[in-house]
Amino acid sequence: MALRRIPAKLKRRFYWAFWPIDESAGQRPVNWSGWPGQKKFAVVLTHDVEGPNGLAKVKQLAELEMELGFRSSFNFVPNGSYTVPSELRKWLTDRGFEIGVHDLAHDGKLFDSRSRFKKLALRINEYLRSWGAVGFRAGFMLRNLQWIHDLDIQYDASTFDTDPFEPQSDGTGTIFPHWMPAPEAEPANPGITETESRLRGYVELPYTLAQDSTLFLIFRETTIELWRRKLDWISKKGGMALVNVHPDYIHFEESNSSARTFSANKFRELLEYILKNYKGQYWHALPRSVAEWFRSRILSPVASIQPNPSLSANVSQGTSGPLIWIDLDNTPHVPFFKPIIRELRAKGYRVHVTARDAFQVCALASKMEVECDKIGRHYGKNRFSKVAGLIVRAAQLLPVVMHSRPVIGLSHGSRSQLLICNLFRIPTILIMDYEFTSSPPLVRPLWEIVPDALPGSNLHAQNSNRILKYRGIKEDVYVSEFKPDPSILDRLNLRGSSVIVTARPPADEAHYHNPESDVFFTHFMNRAVKHAKIKIVLLPRNKRQEDQMRSNSPEWFRGDSVIVPGKAEDGVNLLWYSDLVVSGGGTMNREAAALGVPVYSIFRGKIGAVDHRLHSEGRLVLIESLKQLDAEILLVPRARDLSPDSRHRYALQDIIGHVESIIAQHMGA
Numbered sequence: 001m002a003l004r005r006i007p008a009k010l011k012r013r014f015y016w017a018f019w020p021i022d023e024s025a026g027q028r029p030v031n032w033s034g035w036p037g038q039k040k041f042a043v044v045l046t047h048d049v050e051g052p053n054g055l056a057k058v059k060q061l062a063e064l065e066m067e068l069g070f071r072s073s074f075n076f077v078p079n080g081s082y083t084v085p086s087e088l089r090k091w092l093t094d095r096g097f098e099i100g101v102h103d104l105a106h107d108g109k110l111f112d113s114r115s116r117f118k119k120l121a122l123r124i125n126e127y128l129r130s131w132g133a134v135g136f137r138a139g140f141m142l143r144n145l146q147w148i149h150d151l152d153i154q155y156d157a158s159t160f161d162t163d164p165f166e167p168q169s170d171g172t173g174t175i176f177p178h179w180m181p182a183p184e185a186e187p188a189n190p191g192i193t194e195t196e197s198r199l200r201g202y203v204e205l206p207y208t209l210a211q212d213s214t215l216f217l218i219f220r221e222t223t224i225e226l227w228r229r230k231l232d233w234i235s236k237k238g239g240m241a242l243v244n245v246h247p248d249y250i251h252f253e254e255s256n257s258s259a260r261t262f263s264a265n266k267f268r269e270l271l272e273y274i275l276k277n278y279k280g281q282y283w284h285a286l287p288r289s290v291a292e293w294f295r296s297r298i299l300s301p302v303a304s305i306q307p308n309p310s311l312s313a314n315v316s317q318g319t320s321g322p323l324i325w326i327d328l329d330n331t332p333h334v335p336f337f338k339p340i341i342r343e344l345r346a347k348g349y350r351v352h353v354t355a356r357d358a359f360q361v362c363a364l365a366s367k368m369e370v371e372c373d374k375i376g377r378h379y380g381k382n383r384f385s386k387v388a389g390l391i392v393r394a395a396q397l398l399p400v401v402m403h404s405r406p407v408i409g410l411s412h413g414s415r416s417q418l419l420i421c422n423l424f425r426i427p428t429i430l431i432m433d434y435e436f437t438s439s440p441p442l443v444r445p446l447w448e449i450v451p452d453a454l455p456g457s458n459l460h461a462q463n464s465n466r467i468l469k470y471r472g473i474k475e476d477v478y479v480s481e482f483k484p485d486p487s488i489l490d491r492l493n494l495r496g497s498s499v500i501v502t503a504r505p506p507a508d509e510a511h512y513h514n515p516e517s518d519v520f521f522t523h524f525m526n527r528a529v530k531h532a533k534i535k536i537v538l539l540p541r542n543k544r545q546e547d548q549m550r551s552n553s554p555e556w557f558r559g560d561s562v563i564v565p566g567k568a569e570d571g572v573n574l575l576w577y578s579d580l581v582v583s584g585g586g587t588m589n590r591e592a593a594a595l596g597v598p599v600y601s602i603f604r605g606k607i608g609a610v611d612h613r614l615h616s617e618g619r620l621v622l623i624e625s626l627k628q629l630d631a632e633i634l635l636v637p638r639a640r641d642l643s644p645d646s647r648h649r650y651a652l653q654d655i656i657g658h659v660e661s662i663i664a665q666h667m668g669a
């Protein structure tokens with residue numbers, strides 16, 4: 001229920017991209033042939049009566065609608081906090097209103113278990129029969145659309161096109177009615193004709209205008225602007241405007257107002273707005289009429305209703321295996337996931353890859369031939385805080401979740417993916433190799449796969465049983481695959497030097513930055529540039545850092561010993577041709593260690609378990625003082641292996657095995 005912990009206002013800012021309008025929900029269903037009477041769109045009014053307060057206002061609300069020429073359905077709770085007088089039902093139906101069943105006890109427990117629901121469904125069916133009702137809506141919009149087949153209904157209205165503010169927040173993603181066919185597994189009844197059996201199922205009617213409680217009680221909107229905007233959009237798309245207004249939350253006189261009510265005039269304004277702007281253009285119908293009409297279309301085979309085709313392009317690999325979504329959030333993720341993607345596809349999984357359009361992620365992906373969808377523009381540092389950037393990108397990733405419906409989200413630390421998957425209850429796997437990054441509840445993974453050097457608890461996944469380990473280090477996954485490409489020597493003008501150094505300054509914008517790293521880095525550079533026949537490939541983390549170095553230390557750039565590559569180079573290839581590496585931390589240190597290139601870390605933050613392990617194995621030198629720096633970093637050529645792959649590495653096979661077993665667990669559940 002992490003979703004409920006975020007304040008609604010914050011969520012609303014987060015959801016701006018798809019609430020109240022989710023553009024993709026406006027797509028017409030296949031074979032859609034329009035509304036009865038050539039109407040442009042449909043207007044459907046519904047009410048859920050929650051408690052005795054609402055019951056007391058039913059007639060007044062119905063009268064308001066009649067005055068303007070509208071009719072609606074009133075959904076009553078059969079075993080709730082009130083009893084529904086049969087005279088009231090008759091009063092309503094006599095005047096052309098519809099009665100529907102709203103949940104059973106409205107206690108949020110209707111769908112707690114399959115066996116219990118089967119029993120409760122029998123009781124709901126009794127009420128449907130005795131009230132002459134054909135429609136149902138669950139309390140709190142909780143639902144299981146498969147179980148709802150147990151109900152003797154023509155339609156269900158427990159869904160919505162988009163409403164992230166509901167506890168079960170996955171919308172249907174459409175503003176059109178759609179057909180929910182009964183599962184084919186049911187034994188065929190010889191007494192049922194083919195037509196009848198084709199009609200087994202119900203029509204799903206999502207609400208498409210925001211709930212009154214969301215607008216006026218949670219967001220305390222003072223106007224109906226959001227309703228108007230959505231209605232205008234629905235009319236343009238030719239969809240169904242279906243609204244749910246609770247008499248419980250309405251006051252007809254100011255003297256009866258409270259924090260839990262809004263003025264009935266707001267609802268009146270909506271009806272008047274429809275009348276004034278769309279007269280003659282819409283089909284106003286009771287939900288049961290919409291369901292009947294829609295059902296009748298199914299009789300005709302040409303008009304058979306199919307779900308919307310999936311929007312996403314880059315998804316299918318021609319197999320029908322489970323879909324894994326991988327988000328590349330930073331440059332080092334590209335080489336890391338390349339072999340993982342290949343292995344997973346070889347095992348029959350479909351893999352959808354998205355990449356953040358920042359830090360040269362996309363450039364590297366296309367260079368390495370990792371096919372991916374670019375999602376999320378890069379915003380300048382000053383325009384958004386880190387948190388806002390995370391949220392904006394998460395919103396941009398939403399269509400992936402909505403349309404490709406992955407079985408699992410997999411990343412090496414994409415917080416945006418974790419956030420969006422958590423909100424939509426898609427299981428996540430975080431592959432991580434550093435234990436000290438913080439992990440707020442909303443961006444926690446369900447599963448975590450880490451190198452065996454890391455501890456088995458207190459990481460990012462809450463449950464230590466869901467932390468799985470692989471042998472070796474992350475960089476083992478891909479360094480053995482790489483093929484040395486000597487063209488880099490010409491491209492970066494490195495030939496003719498006696499020593500090639502790769503120098504990576506510290507991430508000075510990072511929250512863990514310790515300025516001592518900068519002192520070490522500057523000290524090393526000042527010493528190295530004086531060395532004869534040296535080439536230093538300098539890899540600033542961004543343009544700002546480069547500019548800063550150029551202005552603070554112009555002497556580094558005077559000769560031709562310092563080279564700043566103009567475009568993204570394959571980091572592993574560069575390391576391979578280097579004699580030593582001095583770096584302020586990160587993936588590069590461990591890549592060098594994995595390749596057997598001497599590497600000196602000037603990182604002065606909290607040292608992670610992987611670096612400690614490499615240090616104790618003598619594969620990485622942790623520099624802790626200037627004295628040590630001068631004594632230990634020797635500017636000499638390194639001894640070279642013949643090939644980068646000189647020993648067996650287990651990381652890739654371990655990771656693939658874990659991913660498969662996790663998916664099997666979630667598919668089996």
Ligand SMILES: [Zn+2]
Binds near residue numbers: 048050106138139
């Ligand atoms: Zn309700």
